[in-house]
Amino acid sequence: MDMDDALKTFFSEARELLADMETALLGADVAPGAAVDVNAIFRAAHTIKGSAGLFGLDGVVRFTHVLESVLDEVRSGTVAIQGPLTPLLLRCCDHVGAWVDALEAGVELDDGHLAAEDTLLARLRAYLGAEAAAPEPAADETAQPTEGQWHLSIRFGADVLRNGMDPLAFVRYLSTIGRIERIVTLPDAVPALEELDPESCCLGFEIALVTSADRATIESVFEFVIDDCELRLVPPRSRVAEYVELIRALPEQPERIGEILVRCGSITERELEDALGRQRESDPPPRLGALLTEQGQVAPEVVEAALDRQRQVRETRTAESSTIRVDANKLDRLITLVGELVIAAAGAQQASRRVRDLELQEAHATLSALVQDVRDSALNLRMVRIGATFSRFKRVVHDVAAELGKDIELRVGGEDTELDKTVVEKLGDPLMHLVRNAIDHGIDSPEQRAARGKPARGVVGLNAYHDSGAIVIEVSDDGGGLNRERILAKARERGIVDADHVPADHEIDQLIFEAGFSTAEQVTNLSGRGVGMDVVKQNITALRGSVELASRPGEGTTVTVRLPLTLAIINGFQVAVGRSMFVVPMEMVDECVAYSCADGHDYTDLRNSVLPLVRLRELFGLGGEPPVRQNIVVVQCAGARCGLVVDALLGESQTVIKPLSRMFQQVRGISGSSLLGSGGVALILDVPALLAVAGHGRYSPPERCAIVA
Template identity: 40%
Template sequence: MSMEEIFATFIAESRDQIEEMERSLFALEQAPDDAELLNTVFRAAHTIKGSAGLFALDTVIEFTHTAENLLDALRHGQLHVDAELISELLRVVDVLRVLIDCASRREDPPSPHREKDDLIAAMARRLAAIGKSAPDAPSGAAADDVAAESDTSASSACWLLSLRFDPRIAKSGNNPLGLLRYLRELGTVQQIVPVEAQPLSADGYDASQLYLGFEIAMRSDASQQELEAVFEWVAEDSNIAVLGPQPSPDVLSKRLRELPGDPEAVIAAWERCGLLDARAAARLRGAPEEDASVVDGSPKEAHAVPQEAVSKAQAARTGRGDGEARFIRIDSRRLDHLINLVGELVIAGSGARMLADETGNEALIEANEQFQQLVEDVRDSSLSLRTVPLETIFSRFTRVVREISHDLGKTITIDFEGGETEIDRSLIERVSDPLIHIVRNAADHGIETPEEREHAGKDPMGRIKMRAFYDSGSVVIEISDDGRGVNPEKIRQKALSLGLIEAEQVLADEQLQDMLFEPGFSTAQSVTNISGRGVGLDVVRKNLKQVRGTVSLNSAVGKGSTFTLRLPLTLAIIDGFLVTVGTEKYVIPVELIRECIELPTLQSDAGGFGICNVRGAVLPFVRLSRWFNRPDSDNKRPNMVVAQVGDRYVGLVVDRLLGESQTVIKPLGRLFAGVPGIGGATILGTGEVALILDVPAMVRSIDADTRASLEQAAA
């Protein structure tokens, strides 16, 4: 890996650790005595600090070092978890996120950074109050000063770090001196002795290779795992052993057999490190000394850590085992390029199938069908690489609800269900803002104050629930609350004052609730720093429309509200159903189709919209020829595609049904942005362009008054 690739991995890993910290802090607030949650937060901070040391990110090291001391005091019971401390640690997470973002852009953090400086001061005051000082973080001293420290804690354990780096380590962009320098943070480095790791000859000398290994003696109260973590970036191709505490002669003897090169040089290095006395050294050299011991040995048997165990621990941390990788990081641009190539393969496959059908050659048609099945498998596998579980963004809403409830003096909890539901990675960030708008709206407008809830006979604690699941080829996200609900009459009065409706106009509750998504519409009595400015729900619908999604509201006064977001599984490739209207071809997403039938003779039609009787049920329909202003066909027996959007059904009247076709979605330009009912375009196997129908938008656009009057007339 190049240094740029390693740095990019560090940034990605750090962001993952920050998210893990935030999730664990929320859980810790609910379970303050859970030691494992606290250890998870501590390990995340420690890993970020250690990795930042490799890139000389001194600001990150200094800040995380102070936070780590605070977390360490919590682990040792010197401080106790409470809401105020959790809030402070969540601010630590926010600052860390900013520092890592600045590092990713190769920018220096703001200076002075008031939030960071205030947090460091606040954490230092907490530590001082319990009599624990916050030691200064290392300032990036030169490598030749690594062994200069002399303060040795009598309570620290003695460790041997036996290091043989990959000779090509410099070519991969790693700096072994940076690793050695970081050891100062974990304890006192007593001695570093360089040892020849591979033979050196004048003829074969390569200045880019590392010919030295290192034997290091240090005192530290860190765990073996923490010491090993220093070298996890290079462990895969190196020979790293962390031995101790107080390694026994048997452990050293085993390590000696594992190392290449001159054993005498290694034994001499251990003597210089103070790990062996004369008798122990003689025993390693083969002399018959029975009572050889470790200088720092204790009466009890020293703990030995075999190299196999170290290798397994390293494999567990890096996700590697038996020479294979369980997880790898891939640049998202490579995935996007792969999806684009698969899209072109789908288009080419459609053309091949069409040509095979025209030949009438049964063998060719059968072979092409097998090819199409493989293309579908490749498509599905490729698209799954871009999906991520929704739980990756759920923790954000815990934070939002927590802060709003504190600001408004409310008691609100939020629950999650279906976090394992996966969604296209490109959709995650696009739906994050709409979801935050809805959650904030529920916490501010929906949930009452504890006093109001008690007066209404409710639990003083309000509840918000986020639920995700798959339905009809889509991902559905429901956000519900048990608050006051939406008052239709209140919406009506607001709509009248804004001139959106006439006084004599009669609207159903569903239509009134839909007005909340109009730009600038708000029923809030006052403007707060949370909401009430008439900005929010209109943005939700606008953002979701851009990704072919929909949002609806179902509310009952005094019982609460439920917002339902319906999103496509992917934005790239779908299974489509090809139809014709006159000479034009259109694609309907297969996941929305329930059945295809002939247009029933019992029908009422008005201006292209109508209703018909399908097996005793009333079904509204729309003629696509009228919708798109195309000439009426002379087809005497038109077909109808019955589509389902949520709990609503609609019939789409077309001329011919051409069958299923894999569809690569191509975005349309700004010229078509305002055309209702069009969600994109695709290229057919013949090279023709077909428009993809946005059925949810068409359902919303069907005039409710027309459908209601037709249904009344039919009844």
């Protein structure tokens, strides 16, 4: 990993840490009495500061240093996190995010952001004492009386460079917490030129650091490489005995180490001679824990507690190291190759059937099972939890509610529901429109809620769950519901609905998805321009999904979005109508029955229940006469059922989804296409659209048609 790659990782991790901070802060704001993980918030800010220092991002370091100081006061209980501090810290998260965005784009912050930074820093320092609020001392400033000279011995491990870390970056970062008086570079471990590995680190440093920071702060500078280096600290005004221990522990010759200590100014020549004399005369040093205990400096219980904590840290890092980051483009390439493998396997299957070689067919059956396992594993790599997307809207609800003067809580369910990464990325904007619409139009004002006997705090809900091979996302509110009279009046005014036509309630509800439709009385930053809900429907439809709306006057509104789990490969059920091939998503297939009916009715009797039919031959205008015996594929979605009348059933197959060209994207009932093993093309049926066709059909009184099981 080079420094550019490491910097990209920093940007990604910084955004994740900021998201974690924001989530915790919003939790404190929504539930003031609840416990807040202040330590997690502090660690996030500290990690961002430390990582930024490694890359020389001084602007981020300066700002997060003051932010970290305030959080340290919160952690110690001196400052309460509730009240006005929470919005301030949220704005600080936004500002650090702006820094990250600017640095990633390779530009400087504009004057507006810099002015905002000055304001934020002034407000943060108001929570600090004069000493804590003061900026860190520059390198040429006189040391304060509380400062002292620490001696640092650092030996970096051989794999530090391979892990994307720059040893000099850590040394440079020390200057942000103090002043480096002297530094000696140790090349003793560098091998002969013919044995030198350019990717291995062989350097060590002896550093005299003047700082008022404590041991934990100095050690935290090296927390990213603590497992790949040997770090030893000798505090200010230490006794000669501690330097004796340092000389014993370091790998170089004692005389060489002593010379370096003198050059760093950590000890004098006389102290060096005394230390070397003791080192020659003494026995091997005892264990550190025992030594501290014998000297009465640390109780045995403290030593054991420290060791337990160290073991926990190691275990946590081991767990973290079990995951790796993979570039999204590599995953997309893998899915594409798996799709081609599925198509090639289907072609091989047809070839094996033609030659009628049983041994070849058995071998292909084994190959098909392996291909399916590879497909499932590859698709699972792209499956992500939707909880991360839902968490983004906590801040949206917080800010928009404050802008509108409403008290609103966001309730989230189904955060562990997984779906394809590509779907998640394209789902953000539609959900943003729906959530903002629920806040602005859905939740009624505090006065209206009081008049209706509702709690003062409104509720916006986000919920996700799996259903019939799809993911269902519900955006709900407990507001006043849709004003159908105003919607209908506006629709008639625009000529969308005829003056003499009286539509049903569900038809009125669907009018809000018309392009440019709005009932807002005035244009605001949030609504009134008629742009939003129509865009939501277009974006959801482009993802092969559907959107429905249900509203209850005085109780609230729920928008239901149904999307496929993946946009890449699905299990499909192939059917034929004449020479045309179609694929039905397998998760939506209930059963198949033989069918024989010559009266042309758009329904049939299936086990004493009326089943509406969709005849694909008539729907798509396919030529040819239907066979005497046809088949019905019974499909279901969102609780609705219908039967698809087809000529032949061809069985289950893995289906690689290919998008339709723009010419065919408006064809109703078709959501995509797929290449067959024979080289032909099969169209993938849009089952929700076909159910809508069946639901709007005009049926005659039920008559029994012949169904052959």
